[in-house]
Amino acid sequence: MSELIRSYIGETATFFNYLVLYYAIGICASYVILALISAFAMANYKKRNSFVDYRSILSSKFAPSVSLIAPAYNESMTIVDNVRSLLTLHYNNCEVIIVNDGSKDNTMQLLIEAYELEKVDYVLNEQVATKPVRGIYKAKNPAHHKLVVVDKENGGKADALNVGINVSVNKLIACIDVDCVLEPDSLLKLVKPFKEEERKVIATGGVIRIANSCEVEDGRLIRVHVPDKFIARVQVLEYFRAFLMGRMAWAHLDGLLLISGAFGMFDKETVIRAGGYNHNTVGEDMELLVRMRRLMYEEKMPCKVAFIPDPLCWTEAPQTWDILKRQRNRWTRGTAETLMLHRKMILNKRYGILGLVSLPLWVLFEWLAPLIEFFGMIFFVLSAILGFANWPFFFSFLALIYSFAIMNSLFAILSFSKSILTNSTSDLNTC
Amino acid sequence: MDRLYKLQDHFADIPETVEIILLVSLFFLSVAFGLFLVILLSRLKDGWKYRRSRWMGKKSQQLITAYMFDDEWPRERTIRFRVKKLNNGFNRQVFLESLISLSQNLIGESAERLSVLYEELGLHQHSKYKLYSNSWDVIAKGICELAEMGMQQDLDLIRSFINHSHPILRSEAQVALIRLEKDAPFAFLNQLSEPLLGWQQMQLARAAHKAHLENLPAFEQWLSNEEETIVVFCLRMIVQYAQHNAVPKLLELLDHPSAELRREVLVAIRQLEAFEATEKLLEIYSHETPENKMEILKTLPAITLEDNFAFYERVLLESDRNLQLAAARAMIKSGGKGKAILSGIKDDLQHALHSVAAFALDPRI
Numbered sequence: 001m002s003e004l005i006r007s008y009i010g011e012t013a014t015f016f017n018y019l020v021l022y023y024a025i026g027i028c029a030s031y032v033i034l035a036l037i038s039a040f041a042m043a044n045y046k047k048r049n050s051f052v053d054y055r056s057i058l059s060s061k062f063a064p065s066v067s068l069i070a071p072a073y074n075e076s077m078t079i080v081d082n083v084r085s086l087l088t089l090h091y092n093n094c095e096v097i098i099v100n101d102g103s104k105d106n107t108m109q110l111l112i113e114a115y116e117l118e119k120v121d122y123v124l125n126e127q128v129a130t131k132p133v134r135g136i137y138k139a140k141n142p143a144h145h146k147l148v149v150v151d152k153e154n155g156g157k158a159d160a161l162n163v164g165i166n167v168s169v170n171k172l173i174a175c176i177d178v179d180c181v182l183e184p185d186s187l188l189k190l191v192k193p194f195k196e197e198e199r200k201v202i203a204t205g206g207v208i209r210i211a212n213s214c215e216v217e218d219g220r221l222i223r224v225h226v227p228d229k230f231i232a233r234v235q236v237l238e239y240f241r242a243f244l245m246g247r248m249a250w251a252h253l254d255g256l257l258l259i260s261g262a263f264g265m266f267d268k269e270t271v272i273r274a275g276g277y278n279h280n281t282v283g284e285d286m287e288l289l290v291r292m293r294r295l296m297y298e299e300k301m302p303c304k305v306a307f308i309p310d311p312l313c314w315t316e317a318p319q320t321w322d323i324l325k326r327q328r329n330r331w332t333r334g335t336a337e338t339l340m341l342h343r344k345m346i347l348n349k350r351y352g353i354l355g356l357v358s359l360p361l362w363v364l365f366e367w368l369a370p371l372i373e374f375f376g377m378i379f380f381v382l383s384a385i386l387g388f389a390n391w392p393f394f395f396s397f398l399a400l401i402y403s404f405a406i407m408n409s410l411f412a413i414l415s416f417s418k419s420i421l422t423n424s425t426s427d428l429n430t431c
Numbered sequence: 432m433d434r435l436y437k438l439q440d441h442f443a444d445i446p447e448t449v450e451i452i453l454l455v456s457l458f459f460l461s462v463a464f465g466l467f468l469v470i471l472l473s474r475l476k477d478g479w480k481y482r483r484s485r486w487m488g489k490k491s492q493q494l495i496t497a498y499m500f501d502d503e504w505p506r507e508r509t510i511r512f513r514v515k516k517l518n519n520g521f522n523r524q525v526f527l528e529s530l531i532s533l534s535q536n537l538i539g540e541s542a543e544r545l546s547v548l549y550e551e552l553g554l555h556q557h558s559k560y561k562l563y564s565n566s567w568d569v570i571a572k573g574i575c576e577l578a579e580m581g582m583q584q585d586l587d588l589i590r591s592f593i594n595h596s597h598p599i600l601r602s603e604a605q606v607a608l609i610r611l612e613k614d615a616p617f618a619f620l621n622q623l624s625e626p627l628l629g630w631q632q633m634q635l636a637r638a639a640h641k642a643h644l645e646n647l648p649a650f651e652q653w654l655s656n657e658e659e660t661i662v663v664f665c666l667r668m669i670v671q672y673a674q675h676n677a678v679p680k681l682l683e684l685l686d687h688p689s690a691e692l693r694r695e696v697l698v699a700i701r702q703l704e705a706f707e708a709t710e711k712l713l714e715i716y717s718h719e720t721p722e723n724k725m726e727i728l729k730t731l732p733a734i735t736l737e738d739n740f741a742f743y744e745r746v747l748l749e750s751d752r753n754l755q756l757a758a759a760r761a762m763i764k765s766g767g768k769g770k771a772i773l774s775g776i777k778d779d780l781q782h783a784l785h786s787v788a789a790f791a792l793d794p795r796i
Contacts, residue, residue, distance in 0.1 A: 121789035195629035403459035
C-alpha cells in the first residue's frame, strides 16, 4: 500500500474517531442535562404532591369521568383476571372497554362466560374510521355495569384503540395494554393534571415498571422482586433511566414526545380532532402524541403533556434475546416512522421546543444512534484488521463510555429511591 | 526503577486527547462512587428516620393519651416533654403528625383539648413561624397545621396568602379559611384575583363538606363574578347544597358568552331539577353548541313532565347521531308515551331510526 493511501486512510480514521468522540460527548452532555432537569422536576413534584390527598378525587362529584380502553388479542391465558383487576381500580366514574381485536383463541368466549355478557344493539358513533365491529356486549350482572366488551375484526392495536374511542362516552380516555397490572390509584394520579393546570392538558403518562418475577394475585401486584433473568434485570435499570430521567425532564421542558402505549390518559376531543391512532405505523403511541401536539401548535392552542414520576403500571419485559430483539426492532421502526411522518416539524420554530429541541435530539440520539454504533463497530473492526486502529484512543473511549454509563445508572437508581414519596414521617417505612 | 521510568515515558507519550478522555473518565468514576455513597447513606438515613419516627410516635401517643385522659396530669410533665423530646425539628414533626391525625378524628371538647396541648407545647409558634418562610411548601405546611389545630387567631396571616402566585399555597390558605372562618367561610371569594383551578375547586368542596359548615353563604352572590372559574365553582356548590333560590340567576347565565360556562349552568339546572328553565332551554336550543344541545336534551326530561315530544321528534331528524340518541333517551325518560313512540320505531325494521330506538330502549347500555 503506497504511503499516500496509508496516510489518507489514517487521516480518515482520525477524522471518524473524532466524529464519534464528539457524538458521544453530545449524547453524554444531553443525558447529564436531562438528569439535572429531572432531579429538579422530581424535587418539585415531591413537594407539590406532599399536599395531595387523592381521596378528594375519589369522593368528589367534580371529578371527570374516564373511559379505560384495553385492546386484547389472543389473551385467553390472563384476560379474565386482567379485566377483574381493571374493574376494581379506585375510581368512581369509570367505564372499562375491552376490545377483542379478532382473537384467534377463545378470549371472547372466556369473557362472555366469566362476566355473563350478552350482545346489545349499540349505535356506534364512528368518529374515527375503523375495521368493522362484530358486536358490542354488556354484562347481565349489574355488578359489572362498568364493563363494555367490543368484538371486532382483527385490525391491529391502533385499530382496536380507535374502536374503543368510538365506543367511549367520557371526555378522558385511558389506553392500556390489557396484560399490564395497574396500581389501584393509577387513574386518580393520571386524572389530577387534567384538573390542576391552567393550560389545556392533552395527555398524561406515568412510570412503567417491570413486573417480571413480581408476585401478582387476582390482577394485583402483591410483592416486588428483582427479575430472575439477566435481560429483564438490565431492563429494570433501563426503564428507570428512560422514565425517571428522560421523560420526567422532557415533560418539565414541555418537549415530551411519547406517552407509553402501556398506559396513558388522553383528552378524547383532541385525539379525535387529531384523527385517532394511526394504523400504518408500529409506533402508534408516539405518533399519536406527536400528531396531537402538532395539531395544538398549528391551531395555536397552548397545551401541556404531563408526566407522573410514580409507578402506575407494571408490565412483563422480554426475557429472551429473541423477543427483546423483536421489541426493539418495533420501537426503532416506530420512532423512525414517526420522525419521517412529522419531519416538517424538525428544526421548525413554529413548533416551539418540540421542533427546535426534542425532535432534533430524537433524530440525533435515538434514531441515528443504532446506525452510528453499527457503522462504528464495522469501522473499528476494519481499522484493526488493516492496522489503523488507534488502540490508546479505543481503550480510553471505551473507559469514557463505560464510566459514564455507570454514573448515569447510579443517578437513575438514586432518582428512583428519591422518587418514592414520603408525605409524612410515618410513610418512611415505604422506602 | 527502570520499569517505572519506562511507564512514565509511556504515559508522557499519550496524546493529549486521550489524556483528556482518561481524566474525564476518572471524573465520571469519582462521581459514580460519590453517587453510590449517597445512595447508601440515604438508605441508612431513611432506616434511621423510620426507627426514630416509630420511637417518637410511640412517645407522642403516650403523652397525648395521658394528657387527654388523666385529669391530674401535671403541667410540668408536659413542659418536661417539650424540653426533652421536642428539642429538634424531626421529633416536633413526628409529634405534630400524631397530634393532627388524632385531631382529625375528634370533635368538640376532645379536639379543643388537643389544641390546648398544641399551644402548651409551643408548637403553635413553630407552625406560625413557618408562615414567614421563603419557601412556599413550608408556608403551606404551616397553614395546614394551624388549620388542623383550629388556630383562629392567625386568620389574617393566612388570608394574606389566598392570592399567592403558587396555586398549592393559595389553595391551602383558602381551605384553611373555610375551616377556621366559621362566620363567613367563603368570604375570601370576594378577594380572589387568581383563577380557581379544577383541583382547587375539589379541595374547597371537600373542605366545606368535612367542616360541616353551619353558615353556608348563598353562592348565587358570586354568580356575576368576572372570574369564570369562581362562577363555575359556585354553580357546583349551589348544586351540592341544593340552593334552589339561585335558579333565576342561573336562567340569566344561560345567555353568558362562554359556552363552557353555559354547559355548567345546564348541568346545575338539571341537578336542581329547575322546571322554570324549560321554556328557556327550548328557546336557546337551536343556537347552542353541539355539546350544550346534548346537555339540554339530558336536562329537559329531568326538570319537566311537560309534553316536549314534538321537540324531541324534531331532534331525532337531525343528522348528528349523538343528538338523536340523546333525544331518544329524553323521550324514554319523559314517560310511557315516549317509550311507545320509540318501541314503534324499533319494531319497524325499515325505519331509518330503528337502530337508534333499539339502542336507547336497551336498559343495559
